[in-house]
Amino acid sequence: xxxxxxxxxxxxxxxxxxxxxxxxxxxxxxxxxxxxxxxxxxxxxxxxxxxxxxxxxxxxxxxxxxxxxxxxxxxxxxxxxxxxxxxxxxxxxxxxxxxxxxxxxxxxxxxxxxxxxxxxxxxxxxxxxxxxxxxxxxxxxxxxxxxxxxxxxxxxxxxxxxxxxxxxxxxxxxxxxxxxxxxxxxxxxxxxxxxxxxxxxxxxxxxxxxxxxxxxxxxxxxxxxxxxxxxxxxxxxxxxxxxxxxxxxxxxxxxxxxxxxxxxxxxxxxxxxxxxxxxxxxxxxxxxxxxxxxxxxxxxxxxxxxxxxxxxxxxxxxxxxxxxxxxxxxxxxxxxxxxxxxxxxxxxxxxxxxxxxxxxxxxxxxxxxxxxxxxxxxxxxxxxxxxx
Amino acid sequence: xxxxxxxxxxxxxxxxxxxxxxxxxxxxxxxxxxxxxxxxxxxxxxxxxxxxxxxxxxxxxxxxxxxxxxxxxxxxxxxxxxxxxxxxxxxxxxxxxxxxxxxxxxxxxxxxxxxxxxxxxxxxxxxxxxxxxxxxxxxxxxxxxxxxxxxxxxxxxxxxxxxxxxxxxxxxxxxxxxxxxxxxxxxxxxxxxxxxxxxxxxxxxxxxxxxxxxxxxxxxxxxxxxxxxxxxxxxxxxxxxxxxxxxxxxxxxxxxxxxxxxxxxxxxxxxxxxxxxxxxxxxxxxxxxxxxxxxxxxxxxxxxxxxxxxxxxxxxxxxxxxxxxxxxxxxxxxxxxxxxxxxxxxxxxxxxxxxxxxxxxxxxxxxxxxxxxxxxxxxxxxxxxxxxxxxxxxxxxxxxxxxxxxxxxxxxxxxxxxxxxxxxxxxxxxxxxxxxxxxxxxxxxxxxxxxxxxxxxxxxxxxxxxxxxxxxxxxxxxxxxxx
Numbered sequence: 001x002x003x004x005x006x007x008x009x010x011x012x013x014x015x016x017x018x019x020x021x022x023x024x025x026x027x028x029x030x031x032x033x034x035x036x037x038x039x040x041x042x043x044x045x046x047x048x049x050x051x052x053x054x055x056x057x058x059x060x061x062x063x064x065x066x067x068x069x070x071x072x073x074x075x076x077x078x079x080x081x082x083x084x085x086x087x088x089x090x091x092x093x094x095x096x097x098x099x100x101x102x103x104x105x106x107x108x109x110x111x112x113x114x115x116x117x118x119x120x121x122x123x124x125x126x127x128x129x130x131x132x133x134x135x136x137x138x139x140x141x142x143x144x145x146x147x148x149x150x151x152x153x154x155x156x157x158x159x160x161x162x163x164x165x166x167x168x169x170x171x172x173x174x175x176x177x178x179x180x181x182x183x184x185x186x187x188x189x190x191x192x193x194x195x196x197x198x199x200x201x202x203x204x205x206x207x208x209x210x211x212x213x214x215x216x217x218x219x220x221x222x223x224x225x226x227x228x229x230x231x232x233x234x235x236x237x238x239x240x241x242x243x244x245x246x247x248x249x250x251x252x253x254x255x256x257x258x259x260x261x262x263x264x265x266x267x268x269x270x271x272x273x274x275x276x277x278x279x280x281x282x283x284x285x286x287x288x289x290x291x292x293x294x295x296x297x298x299x300x301x302x303x304x305x306x307x308x309x310x311x312x313x314x315x316x317x318x319x320x321x322x323x324x325x326x327x328x329x330x331x332x333x334x335x336x337x338x339x340x341x342x343x344x345x346x347x348x349x350x351x352x353x354x355x356x357x358x359x360x361x362x363x364x365x366x367x368x369x370x371x372x373x374x375x376x377x378x379x380x381x382x383x384x385x386x387x388x
Numbered sequence: 389x390x391x392x393x394x395x396x397x398x399x400x401x402x403x404x405x406x407x408x409x410x411x412x413x414x415x416x417x418x419x420x421x422x423x424x425x426x427x428x429x430x431x432x433x434x435x436x437x438x439x440x441x442x443x444x445x446x447x448x449x450x451x452x453x454x455x456x457x458x459x460x461x462x463x464x465x466x467x468x469x470x471x472x473x474x475x476x477x478x479x480x481x482x483x484x485x486x487x488x489x490x491x492x493x494x495x496x497x498x499x500x501x502x503x504x505x506x507x508x509x510x511x512x513x514x515x516x517x518x519x520x521x522x523x524x525x526x527x528x529x530x531x532x533x534x535x536x537x538x539x540x541x542x543x544x545x546x547x548x549x550x551x552x553x554x555x556x557x558x559x560x561x562x563x564x565x566x567x568x569x570x571x572x573x574x575x576x577x578x579x580x581x582x583x584x585x586x587x588x589x590x591x592x593x594x595x596x597x598x599x600x601x602x603x604x605x606x607x608x609x610x611x612x613x614x615x616x617x618x619x620x621x622x623x624x625x626x627x628x629x630x631x632x633x634x635x636x637x638x639x640x641x642x643x644x645x646x647x648x649x650x651x652x653x654x655x656x657x658x659x660x661x662x663x664x665x666x667x668x669x670x671x672x673x674x675x676x677x678x679x680x681x682x683x684x685x686x687x688x689x690x691x692x693x694x695x696x697x698x699x700x701x702x703x704x705x706x707x708x709x710x711x712x713x714x715x716x717x718x719x720x721x722x723x724x725x726x727x728x729x730x731x732x733x734x735x736x737x738x739x740x741x742x743x744x745x746x747x748x749x750x751x752x753x754x755x756x757x758x759x760x761x762x763x764x765x766x767x768x769x770x771x772x773x774x775x776x777x778x779x780x781x782x783x784x785x786x787x788x789x790x791x792x793x794x795x796x797x798x799x800x801x802x803x804x805x806x807x808x809x810x811x812x813x814x815x816x817x818x819x820x821x822x823x824x825x826x827x828x829x830x831x832x833x834x835x836x837x838x839x840x841x842x843x844x845x846x847x848x849x850x851x852x853x854x855x856x857x858x859x860x861x862x863x864x865x866x867x868x869x870x871x
Contacts, residue, residue, distance in 0.1 A: 064627050064737040065766075087633065109580070122583055123552055136824035144733040146549065146765045146805035148538045148587050149813070149820055150847060151829040155551070155583025164579075176633025205607055205674040237684075240677025279574020283493035312574045360442050360596070362558065365567045368835065369579050375831035387578060 005031075005049040011129060011137055011168045017050050018166065019135030021381040028381055030162040032073055032101035035271075036108070044385035052103060055168055060143065063088060066174040067126060067143050072103025072167045079172075088174045091118035095315070097267040103167040109159030112266055113210040114233065116310035118175065122158045127171035130157055132164065133377025143171045156372070162383045164376035178209075178235030183257040184248050185222075185229045188213060190293045195286050197251050198230050202282070202309050206244050209233040210262070213285075215295045215305040221268055222261050228293040230309075233262065268304060270319040274333040278340035282312040291339055298332055314340065394433055397454060397477070401436045404446045409483070411435040420461065420478050424525065426726050426776060428469035428811050432459070432478035439483040441500065441558075441596040448594065449564035451477060457841040458562075460590040462502065462533025465525040467729050468810025470537065470589050470846055479594065481532050487511055488597060495602045496555060496572065501532020501595045508600070517602040520547035523806070524714060532595050538587030540806030542638040542713070545764040546672075547603060549806065551586045556599040559585060561592075562837040572599040584832060589808050590843040592836035606637075606672035610682045611706040614694040615663035619643055619747075619759075622665035623740035625692035626763040629669070630736060632688055634681050638670040639764030640713055643743070646720070646758040646771075650712040653719035657712030663695070667763065668713055670706075716760040717771070723756075726776030728785050729769065732793060734801035736766045745795045746770050753788040767805035768796065794819065809847045817849055826852035 006028075008014045021028045029047040055071035056078065062068070063086040070079060077098035083089050093112035094105045104110075106128070109121045127141030130153075140153035157164055188194040201211055210233040220226040234244040248254050269275060280288065288307050295305040295316065304317045318332045369387075373380075394412075402410045411417060412434045421429050438444040451458050459473035461480050471478075484500035487508060491497065492515045499508060505526040509518045522541035523529055529539070535557065540549045547553075556570035570582030585592050616622040622641055629639065642650070647659045647666060659666050667689065671681045686697045700706045712719075720727050734742045743759060750757035750772070761769040770792055774785050793803050793816045803809070803816045817826060830853035833840065 062735065062737055064631050065735040066630060067735065111575070119548075119552075122580060123548065132824075132828060136828065138825045138828050139822060140825060140828075142733075142800075142802045144735060144766055144801050144805070146540055146544070146733050146762075146767045147802045148806060148808055149802045149804050150809060150817060150826070151591075151832050152538075152551075152584050152587055153825070153828060153832065155580045155586075156832065158583070159578075159580045176631070176635075179633060203604075205604075205676075207674060237677045237680045239680045240674060243674070243676030277575065279571075281491075281494045281573045283491075360445055360566060362566050362568055365569065365578070365581055367565070368561070368567060368581065371835035371838075372579060372581070372584075372832065375835045376828065 005051055007051045007054060009054045011055070011131065014050065014052060014131045014166050014168050015135045015137055018131050018133065018381065021048065022133070022135060022379045025379060026381065027384045030107075030166050030383055032104040033075060033099050035097055035100045036104065041386050041388060043383050050166065052166060052168065053101060055103075058082065059169060066176070067145070067171060068174060069127070069143060069169060069171040070102055071169050072101060074102050075099055076102065076105065083174055084177070087177050089177050090124060090172045090174050092121060092124060093118070093262065093266065094121070095266050095269070098263065102170055102172070106158050106170055107160065107162045107167055113212050113262060113308055116308070117207070117209045119173070122155050124173045125154050125158050125170055126173050128154050128157055128167055129169040130165035130167045133379060133382045138165060141171065145173055161386045163373060163387050164382065166382065180238050180241040181233070181235040181259055182241055182245070183231060183233045183259055183261055184245065184254050185224055185231050185257050186248070186251060186253045186255070187225065188228050188230050188293070190290055195289065198309060199286075201230070201232055201248070202285075204247070206234060206247060208310070209235050211309045212265070213289065213292055213307040213309060214265070215292050215303070217296070217302045218265065218268060218304050218306050222257070222264055224255070231257070231261065231265070265306070269315075269317045272320040272324075273317045274320060274329040275315065275317040276333050276337055276340060278314045280312045282310060285309045285312050288314050298335060301332065316340070393454075397450075397456060398434055400450050401434075401447060404450065405436055405438050405443050409437040409439065411437070420464065420473065420480070423464045423466040423469060423471050425467045425469055425729060425812060427728070428472055430472040430474035432473035433475050435478040435480055437480040437483050441484065444479070444481075444484065444594065444596060445560050445564065445566060447479060448560045448562065451841070452562065452564045455839060455841065457844045459843050460532070460536065460594045462530035462536070463504070463525070463528045465529040466533060466537060466810065467731065467807040468804070468812045470808050470810030470843070471533075472811065474845065476844065481530065481594070484532070490515065492517060495604070496599055497602055498597055498599050499531055500597055501530060501535070503531050505529050505531055505534060512602055513605065516605050518605050519553070519600060520544070520603050521550050521553055524717060531598055531600065535586050535595055535598055536588065536590050537806070537808040540762065540765070540767065542640055542762055545639055545762065546635050546637040551583065553601045554582065554586055554598055555601060557582055557585060558596040559593045560596055562839065562842040566596065570599075587808070588836070589810060589847050591833050591847055593842060608675040608678050609637075609670065609672040609706060610678055611700045611709050612669040612682060612685060612689070613659070613698040613700070613709050614667045614669065614689040615660045615696050616665045616667070616694055617663070618693070619665045619743050620740040621693035622667050623743060623763070625667060625689050625694065626739060627736045628688050628692055629685055630764060632684065634685055636669050636685070636764060637672040638668065639762070640668040641759065641761055641763035642666050642668070642713065642716060643759040645756050646716050646760045649719040649723055649758060650716055653715070653722055655711055655715035655719050657708055659712055660696070668709060713760065720758055720771055720773050724773035724775055726774050728772040728774065728789060729807075730771060730789055730792060731767070731769055731804045731807035732796040732801055733765065733767045733805035734796050734799045736764075738799040738801070739763065739766060742768070742795060742799050742801075746792055749788050749791045749795065753784045755784060755788055762805075765805065766801070811846060814847065814849055818852070823852060
C-alpha cells in the first residue's frame, strides 16, 4: 500500500505526476472513489496513489445531441442526476454502487444488467482524454456518435484498468430514458417449465432491457419471497410495455417491482467479498440454473448468485469476515470456481483449421498485450500487475 | 522490389495457393488499382488470392519471412483508397466466403472475411435473423472489409456499427502469429484488442474468421417520408425526433440536388422534386407500440415544418421509398463523370448550420454538393459530381473538400464516420488530432505490426510517427538483399 497520495485537480497535474513517476521509476496506483480497489489483482510494488476523484467537472452537455463530456471523477450518481433533469441517462448502470466514478467504470469496463440491451461501457464511450505512461495527454475519439478517424484508442483503454493511460475525462453517449420503465419478478424453479418461460422471455419479441435470474438470498434482499426469481425490466412507450406486461402475466405469479430494485441489486455485493464471474454462450444459461438456484451458503456464509440471461454472465459473491485473508477468500470461492469452470466447456463454434498442416494453430494474446502495454507505458508505472 | 525478387515471391506464393491464384502483370492487376473512390490509383506488385484460412496464414508468413509489405482487400468497394497497394502485395480475400456456422440459438454466425454482407442476411433470414449493419454497398462489400473499416449504414442508428456486431475475430498478425481477439461467449478480461482491431483499416492484421452478432428480424416495419421547404427545418426535425426519445431504425436525409438526381434516373422513387430536403424515417421492432412511435414522429415532423408526411407500411411501398436512397450514389453517376464521395460527422444540433456552410462552400467553388446522409447520426455525405478530366475543376473539388472537413471539425465533428481514413483523409488527420495522440496511434500500430508492413502509408501521416520505419526501410532492406 502506498505511503503517499497525490490528488490531481487537473489533467496537467496527472501528466506531471506520471512524468515524475517515470523519472523516479516509481509506480502509481490510480484511484477514483475507492469503491473497488483491486478485484483480486493487486497493484505490485511500493506505489504512490494518484487520486483523480477531484476531476469531476462538466466540460460539455448538449441534451439535443445526447452527448456529454465529464471529468473521470464524476460519480455515476452525479451523472445520473445531471442527465435525468433532461429525461436522459447514460445507461452504464454498472455493477457496484453509484458512488463509483465514470473513469473507474470505463477503466474496468464494468457492465451491468442492462448492458445487452443498452450497451457495454465500450459502446457508450465516444471519446477519452487520458494521460499515457509517458505523461503525454491524448485525446482519443470525439464527441460525435459515429467516428472511425484513426486507430481506436477509446476501445483500447476501456477495460485496460488504467494500465495504458489515466483516464481524465470522457465523452459519453446518452439515451432518452424510456417513457415507461417497469420491472416484473416471477419465481423460478429448477424444472423445464420454468426454464421454458425464461427462454421465451430471452428470445421472444419482448426484447427486455434486462433479464436476471437471482437466487433466494438476492431475492430476499430485494424484498421478494426468499426463493429464486427471474427479474424482467422492460422499457418503451406505454403500448409496448402494456403488451409486455400482459405477456408476462399470462405465465402467472408476476409481481411488479420498483425500478430501485436494480440499484439495490447492482450494489448488493458486500464491500469485502469473494466474487466470481463466469460467462457462457447465452443459450447455455440453463446449464447454470441449478448452480444458481441451489446456491445458499458456503462455509456458513450466505452466497449471492445472479445470472444475466441475455449475456450469459453469472456473478457469485460470498461475504468475507473480519480477519479473512487472501487465502480465506480463495478458499471460500474454490467450490464455486470449480463448478463454474466445469460448466464452461469449449466454445460452441468450431474454429478448426481447414487441414492438418498445423498452420492455423492459435496462440495466446499475451505477447501482443505485452507489446501494447510497452507501447503506452514503457516504464511500467501505471497500475503494474493489475491486468496480470 | 527487384524483378527477380518478385519472381521468387510469386513462385513461393503460387506453391501455397496455386498458380492461377497469383496475379501478375500490369493489365491483370489493373482491376485492383482503385477502390470505390475514383481519384486514387496505385498498382500492386502482385495479387494473391488464398482460398482457405490456412492458405491465408501461410501467405502472410511467407510475406513476413521476406519482410514484404501487403495490403488486404475485400470487394474493393471502400471509399477512402484504403485497399490500394502501391508496389506492395495485395491479398484478395474474396475466395474466403464460407459461412462456417450459424448458431441461431445464440444469434451469431462464424464467417470467413470474404462473405458478402447481404448474403449473410439472406442466408439467416429463414431463421428469423439478420445481420444489422447495412452499408450502401452491402450487395457487394464483404464482412472482412466491413470489420476493417468499422462500416456503418442507415440502420446503424438503432442497431450500432460493425464494432457492436463483431464478438470475436481470429486474426493473423502481420508476423504470421494467429490470435483470437474478443470473446464470443460473454465477457473476457484483459485489453479490448478486438475493439482496437475493428476499424484498423488492414493495418493490424487480417481476420481469418469473424464471429458476428445476428439480430431478430423485426415483427413490423413502418417507413415515413417527410418533405421540407428548407434544409434547416429537416435538420431541426432530426434533432427533435432523437431528443424526444424516439429511436428510429433509420433516419436519412436527402437534399434537393440529390432528390433531383434520383428522380431523373431509373431509380426514381416519387420524391417531391420541389422539396428542399426529404427525411426518410423508419421504425421497426415489436409490433406493439410501433404505431405510437410513428404517430409521435409524424407530429414532430409536422411541428418542425414538414409539408407532407407519407407513411408506408407494406413492403412494396417501403421498398420504393428506400430505392431512391439506396441508389442515390448511382443516380449521381449520371450527373458527371466523376463523383467525390465525402464522409464526416457533426453533432446533430449543428446539422442545420453545417449544411448551410457546406452549401456556401459549394457555391463559392462553382460546384454542386449533393447531400444524402445518415441524419440521425449526424453522419454527413456531401457528394460532389464533377468532371475529373478537367484538372482545374478537380483542384476546386479538392479545395472544397478541405474546407468542408475544416468546417465539420470546427463544429465539433470528425472527418469520417464510416468510410475510414485510408489515403483520402490522411491529410486531415493533423487537423483533428494533436501530435501526441497521432504518435500514440503509431505506437499501437507498432504493437500489432512492428515492421509496419500491413497496409503501409495509410491512416496516419508518416511524419506523425516518431518511430516510423515503414515502407522506405523495407525497400532499403530488399535493395540490400538484391545486391
